[in-house]
Amino acid sequence: MNEKRPTDAQPSVANDWSTASPGKARAVVVGASAGGVQALLAVLAPLPSSFRLPILVVLHLPADRISQLSELFGERLHMAVRDAGDKEAINPGTVYFACPGYHLSVERDCTFSLSCEPPLNYSRPSIDILMESAADVYGEGLVGVLLTGANADGAEGLRVVKQRGGLTVVQDPAEAQAPAMPTAAIWTSPPDFILDLCGIQSLLLKLEKLSP
Numbered sequence: 001m002n003e004k005r006p007t008d009a010q011p012s013v014a015n016d017w018s019t020a021s022p023g024k025a026r027a028v029v030v031g032a033s034a035g036g037v038q039a040l041l042a043v044l045a046p047l048p049s050s051f052r053l054p055i056l057v058v059l060h061l062p063a064d065r066i067s068q069l070s071e072l073f074g075e076r077l078h079m080a081v082r083d084a085g086d087k088e089a090i091n092p093g094t095v096y097f098a099c100p101g102y103h104l105s106v107e108r109d110c111t112f113s114l115s116c117e118p119p120l121n122y123s124r125p126s127i128d129i130l131m132e133s134a135a136d137v138y139g140e141g142l143v144g145v146l147l148t149g150a151n152a153d154g155a156e157g158l159r160v161v162k163q164r165g166g167l168t169v170v171q172d173p174a175e176a177q178a179p180a181m182p183t184a185a186i187w188t189s190p191p192d193f194i195l196d197l198c199g200i201q202s203l204l205l206k207l208e209k210l211s212p
Helices: 036-044 069-074 127-141 155-163 180-188 197-210
Strands: 027-032 055-059 080-083 094-097 103-106 112-115 142-146 167-171 193-195
Touching: 027 036, 027 127, 027 155, 036 055, 036 069, 036 197, 055 103, 055 127, 069 080, 069 094, 103 127, 127 142, 127 155, 142 155, 142 180, 142 197, 155 167, 155 180, 167 180, 167 197, 193 197
Parallel strands: 027 055, 027 142, 055 094, 080 094, 142 167, 167 193
Antiparallel strands: 103 112
């Protein structure tokens, strides 16, 4: 029998999000790259203004581009939307975007820090760095979500989220505009859920309702 490559099959995971009941979610961290704007809008736009969990987002953009993500998403989301600032406290019910050209990390006191360390996986901001730092702070209270993208950034970060007890979710590569990123994550550490965008949005709503 021929060995199956990552593009041929996926590891077996539980995909029935309706069974998820950790009841401990404190924050959500989301990574995306190519095709990420539309994927993020599909997941985040339906969330109500009453959604309490902070959502921390890395969306890869060229370092020399002025980000207009907070303006773009602010016009389309019900939640508050901001660019993450250095030493800024992380507040509930807010979507935070990492700024191009800076790595974004979460500190022990639940504030952000920005740094100009070298790119990781050819990316700055790096999804891995944000996910790993958030996992160290929130532990089992973190929900890690990885969407469409064209490289492997986020695969190691999502593995760390799971290692620290958090919940891991990957967009179904069959649906993703760029399947390389979700595929890499699945094969690095099989996630708790592989879902389409509608399923991810529904899962977030359930987790928020179960959160303290």
